Amino acid sequence: xxxxxxxxxxxxxxxxxxxxxxxxxxxxxxxxxxxxxxxxxxxxxxxxxxxxxxxxxxxxxxxxxxxxxxxxxxxxxxxxxxxxxxxxxxxxxxxxxxxxxxxxxxxxxxxxxxxxxxxxxxxxxxxxxxxxxxxxxxxxxxxxxxxxxxxxxxxxxxxxxxxxxxxxxxxxxxxxxxxxxxxxxxxxxxxxxxxxxxxxxxxxxxxxxxxxxxxxxxxxxxxxxxxxxxxxxxxxxxxxxxxxxxxxxxxxxxxxxxxxxxxxxxxxxxxxxxxxxxxxxxxxxxxxxxxxxxxxxxxxxxxxxxxxxxxxxxxxxxxxxxxxxxxxxxxxxxxxxxxxxxxxxxxxxxxxxxxxxxxxxxxxxxxxxxxxxxxxxxxxxxxxxxxxxxxxxxxxxxxxxxxxxxxxxxxxxxxxxxxxxxxxxxxxxxxxxxxxxxxxxxxxxxxxxxxxxxxxxxxxxxxxxxxxxxxxxxxxxxxxxxxxxxxxxxxxxxxxxxxxxxxxxxxxxxxxxxxxxxxxxxxxxxxxxxxxxxxxxxxxxxxxxxxxxxxxxxxxxxxxxxxxxxxxx
Numbered sequence: 001x002x003x004x005x006x007x008x009x010x011x012x013x014x015x016x017x018x019x020x021x022x023x024x025x026x027x028x029x030x031x032x033x034x035x036x037x038x039x040x041x042x043x044x045x046x047x048x049x050x051x052x053x054x055x056x057x058x059x060x061x062x063x064x065x066x067x068x069x070x071x072x073x074x075x076x077x078x079x080x081x082x083x084x085x086x087x088x089x090x091x092x093x094x095x096x097x098x099x100x101x102x103x104x105x106x107x108x109x110x111x112x113x114x115x116x117x118x119x120x121x122x123x124x125x126x127x128x129x130x131x132x133x134x135x136x137x138x139x140x141x142x143x144x145x146x147x148x149x150x151x152x153x154x155x156x157x158x159x160x161x162x163x164x165x166x167x168x169x170x171x172x173x174x175x176x177x178x179x180x181x182x183x184x185x186x187x188x189x190x191x192x193x194x195x196x197x198x199x200x201x202x203x204x205x206x207x208x209x210x211x212x213x214x215x216x217x218x219x220x221x222x223x224x225x226x227x228x229x230x231x232x233x234x235x236x237x238x239x240x241x242x243x244x245x246x247x248x249x250x251x252x253x254x255x256x257x258x259x260x261x262x263x264x265x266x267x268x269x270x271x272x273x274x275x276x277x278x279x280x281x282x283x284x285x286x287x288x289x290x291x292x293x294x295x296x297x298x299x300x301x302x303x304x305x306x307x308x309x310x311x312x313x314x315x316x317x318x319x320x321x322x323x324x325x326x327x328x329x330x331x332x333x334x335x336x337x338x339x340x341x342x343x344x345x346x347x348x349x350x351x352x353x354x355x356x357x358x359x360x361x362x363x364x365x366x367x368x369x370x371x372x373x374x375x376x377x378x379x380x381x382x383x384x385x386x387x388x389x390x391x392x393x394x395x396x397x398x399x400x401x402x403x404x405x406x407x408x409x410x411x412x413x414x415x416x417x418x419x420x421x422x423x424x425x426x427x428x429x430x431x432x433x434x435x436x437x438x439x440x441x442x443x444x445x446x447x448x449x450x451x452x453x454x455x456x457x458x459x460x461x462x463x464x465x466x467x468x469x470x471x472x473x474x475x476x477x478x479x480x481x482x483x484x485x486x487x488x489x490x491x492x493x494x495x496x497x498x499x500x501x502x503x504x505x506x507x508x509x510x511x512x513x514x515x516x517x518x519x520x521x522x523x524x525x526x527x528x529x530x531x532x533x534x535x536x537x538x539x540x541x542x543x544x545x546x547x548x549x550x551x552x553x554x555x556x557x558x559x560x561x562x563x564x565x566x567x568x569x
Contacts, residue, residue: 039282
């Protein structure tokens with residue numbers, strides 16, 4: 001294709017992206033759905049050539065920056081709290097779905113079990129790009145965290161299973177090898193992503209100009225993904241880990257202007273790549289149908305196999321999510337009785353940190369004889385040269401752990417996962433363009449390859465269109481109504497955060513007298529940012545509230561810096 005034609009196609013694609021985004025706001029239909037339909041219609045127009053894209057362009061060129069950006073914007077504390085559930089969804093559910101759907105595909109398409117499992121692995125993982133639809137229609141925060149976390153990590157499980165199934169079809173795979181491949185795909189990628197994430201933050205912290213800093217951020221997902229793939233690990237997981245590290249460390253290491261530049265520019269990148277991948281998905285439909293074998297009634301076979309496969313994937317997900325919801329509820333109930341005891345310990349440690357002599361030796365030692373025995377034991381330990389169990393460092397560490405554990409329990413209680421949330425978790429788990437890209441990695445000698453690709457497209461596309469189009473209705477029906485208690489809790493949290501910021505400002509003003517007014521204001525903002533980030537790490541406030549507070553502090557600092565040097569005022 002000539003360069004001029006490529007430029008024209010890219011220009012038209014960008015205009016389609018802008019038009020679909022604007023139209024989606026007017027007609028209340030998600031832009032990705034519109035783009036899939038537009039791409040499908042355009043692909044069948046006379047004179048439009050069949051479009052075939054190498055799957056590596058999607059798996060290595062498009063997905064790493066999208067996953068990196070999504071991970072960087074995910075609250076790390078929320079991700080940590082839901083890590084067990086996310087791991088189950090992204091590993092256990094993918095394996096179960098791949099095996100069960102694989103048996104179905106092998107039976108109905110007259111292919112071997114290995115090739116059936118390969119197709120099952122292709123259509124089992126939820127799509128990180130498709131999850132953007134859930135984010136736009138207002139899925140509750142905790143459900144969205146699990147959905148996004150699942151879609152960020154399940155590609156590694158699916159791709160390892162896909163490679164193993166293809167190897168099994170050729171007669172060369174062992175269970176131990178599959179397990180080792182998966183462990184290396186995740187652990188190796190996590191290590192690479194961790195190192196790249198911190199190194200790229202360190203490098204950007206040395207730059208004052210936001211423009212080159214943002215350019216380096218564009219390279220970060222590829223610096224993580226490409227080496228990981230070359231070493232046999234998961235490039236997608238490496239990009240995710242690099243994004244998580246960036247989201248955690250950027251507020252402490254990068255200037256507000258650099259982070260504001262990141263936010264604005266990455267939103268544009270996300271829009272173009274997300275929309276482009278859905279448009280591409282629609283455009284490829286014509287080529288897939290053209291290459292399929294019509295002699296066996298292909299379209300009828302594809303339609304019913306994809307429909308039953310999609311229904312099976314939803315049912316398998318529903319059964320697993322039901323067990324997951326029950327397990328999460330039991331874990332929360334088991335932790336509740338410890339809340340009061342942890343509060344007593346926290347109050348005691350805070351008193352001991354403030355005045356060691358005024359606090360008893362043990363918070364539950366109300367009996368004077370037990371208190372005296374505790375003092376005697378402490379004196380004996382001191383005589384033997386043993387370190388005190390109540391050093392300032394140890395008390396501070398224990399307080400941090402108690403605060404985080406109590407905050408986690410409060411979070412689980414105030415954001416319960418019940419049947420309503422479970423229903424949303426099931427229906428919002430859509431397949432998408434990743435399934436099509438993974439299907440195109442099947443070897444050229446795969447039996448009925450064109451048919452398998454078409455089934456993968458029909459199942460993923462049907463999931464995207466059906467679930468995506470009805471998701472707003474499902475969210476409206478299943479979301480819990482906001483109560484007066486919820487509003488009061490949100491107001492109380494805002495007030496507590498405001499008190500923290502005011503207290504931090506007063507302490508900073510009194511810390512070093514004689515500073516210039518602007519210097520004091522900048523130091524206050526730095527101290528408030530540290531307080532907000534410490535609160536983020538402890539999890540004592542809602543992630544959205546802290547994100548908004550951090551944005552306000554950043555905006556105030558940028559405004560002050562634009563007015564001149566700190567010593568001008």
